[in-house]
Amino acid sequence: MIRQLLLGWRTTQRWRLTEGQRRAVYLWVLALAAASQLIGALVIAVAGAATPLWWPLAGGSICLAAWVLLWSQRLPWQWVDYGILGAASLIVAAQLALHDGPLKADTLFGCVFLLLAGFSILPLPQAVLYVLAVLSAVGVALLVHGGPYSLFWNLALAGLLTAHLSTFGRNISIERAETKAFESLANTDALTGLENRRAMLARVQASFTDDAGAAVLLIDIDRFKRINDHFGHDVGDRVLRDVAVRLGQVVGAGGHVARWGGEEFLVLVPGGRDVQVLASVLVQRVQAQPVGAGMTVTVSVGGAVRPEVGSLEDWLQLADARLYMAKENGRNRAELDRPDWLELAGGTVA
Structure with missing residues (x-):
């Protein structure tokens, strides 16, 4: 009985936001992401930075498109997750393929985003395969275009850290939630909901x-x-x-x-x-x-x-x-x- 209550509590706590609440949060996140990308594009245009202007413009466009889809409620928010991950993967792949000259640190920033998004969106087995694919693409780009190979190892380290935070950190959070659930059950009267x-x-x-x-x-x-x-x-x-x-x-x-x-x-x-x-x-x-x-x-x-x-x-x-x-x-x-x-x-x- 206690185990059933605990499992139900865990599910409620982990997914306690309704679909509408999740959409509202996601809309704010996408709006802020789109704004930051467009501001970055403006800075590049004004300052004449070496970073290609289409990078932030493409990122901002993806965020705006996702915002419209969520706002229209035509798609579940999970589908938007996969859509953003797919579009971001294509943009980073294009950046690596079209890059002229040795790769630099700012070129690999998008790869770090992919590592974080992969472990956040995909189930763990698929996330591991996805991250290995990203690292392989970066390795090939370094061989073709050249650049400091330390970037690859730093990126691989970022992938390991992301995997650790995503898996072990999540497990720690679940254990803490379980401890709080048991404490709550031990201190609460089941019939009235008052303290016991x-x-x-x-x-x-x-x-x-x-x-x-x-x-x-x-x-x-x-x-x-x-x-x-x-x-x-x-x-x-x-x-x-x-x-x-x-x-x-x-x-x-x-x-x-x-x-x-x-x-x-x-x-x-x-x-x-x-x-x-x-x-x-x-x-x-x-x-x-x-x-x-x-x-x-x-x-x-x-x-x-x-x-x-x-x-x-x-x-x-x-x-x-x-x-x-x-x-x-x-x-x-x-x-x-x-x-x-x-x-x-x-x-x-x-």
């Missing part, structure tokens, strides 16, 4: 140490067993999800909500917030809005603030005792005062 007890316990422990004014609210859905018995566990699950949403809406970004276990939730409130008001609003909001199959449910709340206790265990135990008190006194209410810690420690709770 394990994740919240770490937060509460850190808050106990660092935030002297923090508070915890332990929340229990009243008579939840009846819901499961009378309406079934599917409805019970919907009630849990809806209550989780209500709690998250009330607590907001200023606190944390977790499913503590069963029908219980734990809210961690940082210092500075009015805990009494927050607890009252939580009770009212859950009762006011139907959940599950349109039914109305209530919750009981027990809370404790950090200064009342001396240990993390005491903090959670005091909140639990006050939750019990809220239920004993009629449910659908919040209790943040009784019992106090001395009553609980002395075993004098009424």
Whole structure:
């Protein structure tokens, strides 16, 4: 089960952009590429550089043509990828074949682009063959036209580096994604999407140490067993999800909500917030809005603030005792005062 979730997550993360979003990103990239090529052509024309003017003009034309095809939505973006790679290959081949005199470093810049594009667009086996073909074409051009053979070795080194970044770098990214996925699964309640007890316990422990004014609210859905018995566990699950949403809406970004276990939730409130008001609003909001199959449910709340206790265990135990008190006194209410810690420690709770 976990493996299926992980594989689904990996697929979603790697290809999480929709077709329309990918087109939008690709349109911006092609527009910038076309602009840079045309600016390069203008610089060559004004400065009278030795680089042939048709090189940047051809590159800019390819980018503009690809932009039009993507904008018209006549072709999938993958086809445009292959089209750009094919057109760029033909241009670089023409540059190598028509070059007059020894090859120079700027002549091989297009070859570096082909190496990068090959490993980015093609599957790995085809990319390796493609790069070998590019290196062979450069080797032949050096033999025919002459030039420093160090360019060939530098280009071959660039190919190896590109292959490394494309394969091993991609594997590292996948491993990191898998690690994050496992961490997310380990810290998330599968039903509600909230943090689970394990994740919240770490937060509460850190808050106990660092935030002297923090508070915890332990929340229990009243008579939840009846819901499961009378309406079934599917409805019970919907009630849990809806209550989780209500709690998250009330607590907001200023606190944390977790499913503590069963029908219980734990809210961690940082210092500075009015805990009494927050607890009252939580009770009212859950009762006011139907959940599950349109039914109305209530919750009981027990809370404790950090200064009342001396240990993390005491903090959670005091909140639990006050939750019990809220239920004993009629449910659908919040209790943040009784019992106090001395009553609980002395075993004098009424």
